[in-house]
Amino acid sequence: xxxxxxxxxxxxxxxxxxxxxxxxxxxxxxxxxxxxxxxxxxxxxxxxxxxxxxxxxxxxxxxxxxxxxxxxxxxxxxxxxxxxxxxxxxxxxxxxxxxxxxxxxxxxxxxxxxxxxxxxxxxxxxxxxxxxxxxxxxxxxxxxxxxxxxxxxxxxxxxxxxxxxxxxxxxxxxxxxxxxxxxxxxxxxxxxxxxxxxxxxxxxxxxxxxxxxxxxxxxxxxxxxxxxxxxxxxxxxxxxxxxxxxxxxxxxxxxxxxxxxxxxxxxxxxxxxxxxxxxxxxxxxxxxxxxxxxxxxxxxxxxxxxxxxxxxxxxxxxxxxxxxxxxxxxxxxxxxxxxxxxxxxxxxxxxxxxxxxxxxxxxxxxxxxxxxxxxxxxxxxxxxxxxxxxxxxxxxxxxxxxxxxxxxxxxxxxxxxxxxxxxxxxxxxxxxxxxxxxxxxxxxxxxxxxxxxxxxxxxxxxxxxxxxxxxxxxxxxxxxxxxxxxxxxxxxxxxxxxxxxxxxxxxxxxxxxxxxxxxxxxxxxxxxxxxxxxxxxxxxxxxxxxxxxxxxxxxxxxxxxxxxxxxxxxxxxxxxxxxxxxxxxxxxxxxxxxxxxxxxxxxxxxxxxxxxxxxxxxxxxxxxxxxxxxxxxxxxxxxxxxxxxxxxxxxxxxxxxx
Numbered sequence: 253x254x255x256x257x258x259x260x261x262x263x264x265x266x267x268x269x270x271x272x273x274x275x276x277x278x279x280x281x282x283x284x285x286x287x288x289x290x291x292x293x294x295x296x297x298x299x300x301x302x303x304x305x306x307x308x309x310x311x312x313x314x315x316x317x318x319x320x321x322x323x324x325x326x327x328x329x330x331x332x333x334x335x336x337x338x339x340x341x342x343x344x345x346x347x348x349x350x351x352x353x354x355x356x357x358x359x360x361x362x363x364x365x366x367x368x369x370x371x372x373x374x375x376x377x378x379x380x381x382x383x384x385x386x387x388x389x390x391x392x393x394x395x396x397x398x399x400x401x402x403x404x405x406x407x408x409x410x411x412x413x414x415x416x417x418x419x420x421x422x423x424x425x426x427x428x429x430x431x432x433x434x435x436x437x438x439x440x441x442x443x444x445x446x447x448x449x450x451x452x453x454x455x456x457x458x459x460x461x462x463x464x465x466x467x468x469x470x471x472x473x474x475x476x477x478x479x480x481x482x483x484x485x486x487x488x489x490x491x492x493x494x495x496x497x498x499x500x501x502x503x504x505x506x507x508x509x510x511x512x513x514x515x516x517x518x519x520x521x522x523x524x525x526x527x528x529x530x531x532x533x534x535x536x537x538x539x540x541x542x543x544x545x546x547x548x549x550x551x552x553x554x555x556x557x558x559x560x561x562x563x564x565x566x567x568x569x570x571x572x573x574x575x576x577x578x579x580x581x582x583x584x585x586x587x588x589x590x591x592x593x594x595x596x597x598x599x600x601x602x603x604x605x606x607x608x609x610x611x612x613x614x615x616x617x618x619x620x621x622x623x624x625x626x627x628x629x630x631x632x633x634x635x636x637x638x639x640x641x642x643x644x645x646x647x648x649x650x651x652x653x654x655x656x657x658x659x660x661x662x663x664x665x666x667x668x669x670x671x672x673x674x675x676x677x678x679x680x681x682x683x684x685x686x687x688x689x690x691x692x693x694x695x696x697x698x699x700x701x702x703x704x705x706x707x708x709x710x711x712x713x714x715x716x717x718x719x720x721x722x723x724x725x726x727x728x729x730x731x732x733x734x735x736x737x738x739x740x741x742x743x744x745x746x747x748x749x750x751x752x753x754x755x756x757x758x759x760x761x762x763x764x765x766x767x768x769x770x771x772x773x774x775x776x777x778x779x780x781x782x783x784x785x786x787x788x789x790x791x792x793x794x795x796x797x798x799x800x801x802x803x804x805x806x807x808x809x810x811x812x813x814x815x816x817x818x819x820x821x822x823x824x825x826x827x828x829x830x831x832x833x834x835x836x837x838x839x840x841x842x843x844x845x846x847x848x849x850x851x852x853x854x855x856x857x858x859x860x861x862x863x864x865x866x867x868x869x870x871x872x873x874x875x876x877x878x879x880x881x882x883x884x885x886x887x888x889x890x891x892x893x894x895x896x897x898x899x900x901x902x903x904x905x906x907x908x909x910x
């Protein structure tokens with residue numbers, strides 16, 4: 253038998269849905285040079301993006317709308333709490349929401365943590381802090397008393413009366429002709445132990461005179477906005493590092509503070525924006541909240557596709573809010589480049605953010621993949637675009653990590669074997685890669701071995717969780733500290749005809765670090781190349797193939813508690829679909845379905861199953877990602893879709909927030 257499986261055995265679809273490769277020696281501990289190289293950035297070309305991307309993504313900056321454009325000033329892009337001059341920005345960027353393009357309109361002294369508000373004709377920046385130290389040197393950080401106005405016409409900054417005392421990590425808002433500055437602290441050389449501001453400042457822009465009023469809290473990292481002619485101050489963190497959800501309201505008419513309903517999420521690094529009638533705010537939980545009345549309660553009106561904090565919100569229209577900048581957590585990773593707009597009136601519809609980027613890997617399909625944190629990891633696969641290319645050189649081992657927020661690739665250690673259709677399971681900071689299809693030096697066949705990937709160390713090692721017999725195109729899931737394997741195929745090239753295709757029906761299970769064994773449970777029917785997902789203590793099997801390459805019309809459900817099988821209604825049959833559980837529902841995408849003439853063609857719709865109604869509905873008719881060899885994974889409250897099936901060597905990535 254040749255390196256290519258005989259065409260008779262592969263009639264129809266056959267093994268077109270596999271993932272595999274050769275078998276070099278398994279590495280143990282890589283050298284320092286290897287480890288460094290595996291983490292190195294890879295050239296990334298962006299061909300298309302559905303959303304605007306910040307040229308330099310930052311946290312702790314100012315943003316405001318003026319004249320139909322959105323402006324972002326200053327910020328920090330370095331390691332949190334390791335501040336330095338190189339990581340700070342003095343750039344003022346202008347975003348045109350219509351064309352989603354950025355323009356650099358000014359560049360001055362680096363400023364971190366400024367507030368930015370807009371009057372009828374100008375932008376006003378207030379305070380902030382500046383690092384005098386270089387990267388790696390001892391902190392030398394100073395809060396600023398600077399206040400200046402920027403004219404878009406002249407593209408120049410004009411100084412306004414300085415703050416009575418330097419202030420950073422504060423917030424500001426304009427009500428009428430008065431600029432209010434609230435919260436924050438003063439740093440005098442060190443990034444720790446600042447002196448908290450105990451006053452609310454009010455600058456009359458006509459007289460250019462400040463008034464100082466006592467504020468009933470000492471906090472920094474607050475957010476503020478105007479509502480019904482009053483100043484609303486949200487959250488912050490105190491001198492004892494306690495994060496507050498308190499909301500305080502300052503009434504200029506009475507000159508006094510009162511309390512409003514607490515913010516529904518942790519009030520640290522919150523962003524807020526208002527046109528005066530409704531105040532919108534969001535925090536790290538990713539929800540967009542609205543407050544319509546200072547005596548009322550907060551309501552959730554939307555969800556960000558990219559949860560973030562230390563970002564900014566800018567209100568474009570009464571119902572459209574733009575989120576820009578920020579970071580997903582207190583980590584050294586990149587800031588969020590994606591600029592997203594939440595339209596309150598359209599929140600019932602799914603939101604899609606998509607990219608087309610260069611693919612640094614040789615594989616074009618059937619890669620192993622998993623999501624960890626804010627990154628997509630892909631490895632292995634098959635380099636051919638054809639269905640039945642299984643020569644040794646067709647299988648690859650290379651891997652890469654795509655940082656969703658940076659929109660950039662970096663290298664990771666290659667998979668120990670060149671293989672496709674490997675199933676992956678994430679457990680904390682480790683990933684288990686199991687089985688798959690690859691060449692053994694003589695023939696292409698299914699495999700039974702397992703490998704463990706240490707995400708932090710970027711290291712692959714062999715894992716004892718091997719299969720009792722080879723399998724590929726199966727389902728892998730964890731339930732109640734047990735790992736389970738459902739369905740699949742053992743392709744045996746030494747056999748003849750249909751005997752090459754062995755469809756095991758025995759369901760396997762294993763504890764962590766133990767070999768898989770038969771559970772005593774069998775599938776209701778043979779099934780491979782299907783979509784599988786765990787939801788509510790049940791494992792759902794949708795689509796796929798049985799013996800003879802026949803598509804399967806039944807959708808089976810296994811209940812772990814009772815070890816019983818049942819069925820649910822099925823959507824249109826798909827071969828090699830992806831099924832993901834998210835938010836109490838099941839989402840189905842990718843694969844191929846039979847058309848009116850019976851021929852198979854890629855299915856580009858996204859369907860959703862609601863267990864409460866026992867019904868399938870179509871959520872998106874046409875996804876912006878190639879359906880063939882599509883990978884779909886959960887990422888927070890969103891779906892991440894990935895495909896490298898492209899003749900020009902590009903990769904398509906989409907984030908769908910249902």
